[in-house]
Amino acid sequence: MIYQRSFILIALATSLSLVIADTTSICYSFGVDYTDERSYFINSLSTDDFTSVSYFQGCNQGVADVLFVNPDDIEYLCSQIPTTPxxxxxxxxxxxKKNQMGSGHWLLLILGNNGDGQPFAWQRDLYLTVGPQATTTYTPTATFSITTTPMIAQTTTTTSTDIITTGPLSTVTLPSGTAKRTKTITPPATTTTSTKTMTKTSLTLTKNFAVTTKTVTATCTTPGRPGRPDKPCRYSPTLLHPDALVTPTIIPKLHRFIRKSDREVDYEWARARVEAAKARRDVKAQEAAAPLERRAPDAPVLTVTLDTPVNTTTTITAPATTTTESVLLTTTSTSTLPPATVFSGLFTQTITLPIPTKTKVRFTYATTTKTITFAATLTKTKTTTPTFSVTACKKLGGHFW
Structure with missing residues (x-):
């Protein structure tokens, strides 16, 4: 029984030690998606609520109030967030909502009591450019490359001669006597034609264009964790009156507060508001002189890829190729036999020569068609983002663009 009581006392002491706050601790806040003294682009076409992601170090168990202040000092009380773990x-x-916001110098205040520790009031200065997200349209293009080879025809000429023999056209009669000559008759030549066929190839081109779609899941891009905490709050809010601004001077080395009277606090609050207003006017003047850098979490430009791609053809000219073609020319040569001699009263022997044969070559051309098919495939990437992934990414202070 004594052992059981001792065990209960030890367990109770342990649990109490876990909840006892460190009265000297300083609770620091860090911005993730929006960090202090940075410029950001906000899409005015978005109907999403403005959100911010923070993390804490050195805090007791508790919650932090978040206050969002526009350039006209209108305050918006955001949802509370825990300071631990x-x-x-x-x-x-x-x-x-983002479509209700305007460009200018906004403030994000992180306020809390830090349990029984030192209260805190931190500030992030944000320079926001609010405008509609621009859209650029991209038309995917598939290019076909065709190589053509020009042809140069070189001609060689071949000439054939047809010889025509005629006659005799007259007869010579000699006095009677012994025939010493033989009459020779040459029949006209018979011509045969030999045909040689030359083949030419004609090319036709056929394009085969295909589009395929690849679906991928978008990945969340997170900004990481900055190593610099938020700076002390210089703005005096009206919706909340944090203890850290009631006792505004914190000396970390001594870990103590300097308490002031209500009159002193009211005076310092008024002075702080004047200084904050002046500082914000100076920032507005700087913004007018130099454009703001547009950064996450909203993309200034949205690129849209059209569903229907276009295809173009580029022609590459190769060095010329020379071909040789033969051309056949025909000429005619006529020869006349001498007059035939006839011996009157005597027998004349006549010899008929065999019929001569001539061969003529003729060229003809035949054309064949060869079809060349060339193909190109365009792969489109379609990105899908599940709703639950967007929510999870936003909680990490990330984005999908």
Whole structure:
């Protein structure tokens, strides 16, 4: 029984030690998606609520209030976020949509009591450019490359001669006597034609164009964890009156507060508001002189890829190729036999020669068609983003563009 009581007392002491706050601790806040003294682009076409992600270090168990202040000092009380566990990302949602916001110098205040420790009030200065997201349209293009080879025809000429023999056209009669000559008759030549066929190839081109779609899941891009905490709050809010601004001077080395009277606090609050207003006017003047850098979490430009691609053809000219073609020319040569001699009263022997044969070559051309098919495939990438992934990514302070 004594042992059981001792065990209960030890367990109770242990649990009490876990909840006892460190009265000297300083609770620091860090911005993730929006960090102090940075410029950002906000899509005015978005109906999403403005959200911010923070994490904490050195805090007692408790919650932090988040206050969002526009350039006209209108305050929006956002959802509370826990300050523990340490280094865990916490998402706060503000009651203003992005399409209700305007460009200028905004403030994000992180306020809390830090349990029984030192209260805190931190500030992030954000320079926001609010405008419609521009859209660029991209038309995918598939290019076909064709190589053509020009042809140069070189002609060689071959000439054939047809010899025509005629006659005799007259007869010579000699006095009677012994025939010493033989009459020779040459019959006309018979011509045969030999045909040689030359083949030419004609090319036709056929394009085969295909489009395939590849679906991928978008990945979340996170900004990482900055190593610099938020700076002390210089703005005096009206919706909340944090203890850290009631006792505004914190000396970390001594880990103590300097308490002031209500009159002193009211005076310092008024002075702080004047200084904050002046600082914000100076920032507005700088913004007018130099454009703001547009960064995450909203993309200034949205690129849209058209569904119907276009295809073009480029022609590459190769060095010329020379071909040789033969051309046949025919000429005619006529020869006349001498007059035939006839011996009157005597027998004349006549010899008929065999019929001569001539061969003529003729060229003809035949054309064949060869079809060349060349193909190109365009792969489109379609990115899908599940709704639950968007929510999870936003909690990490990330984005999908």
């Amino acid at each position: 340490e280094n865990e990302l916490q998402l706060s949602t503000c009651p203003i």
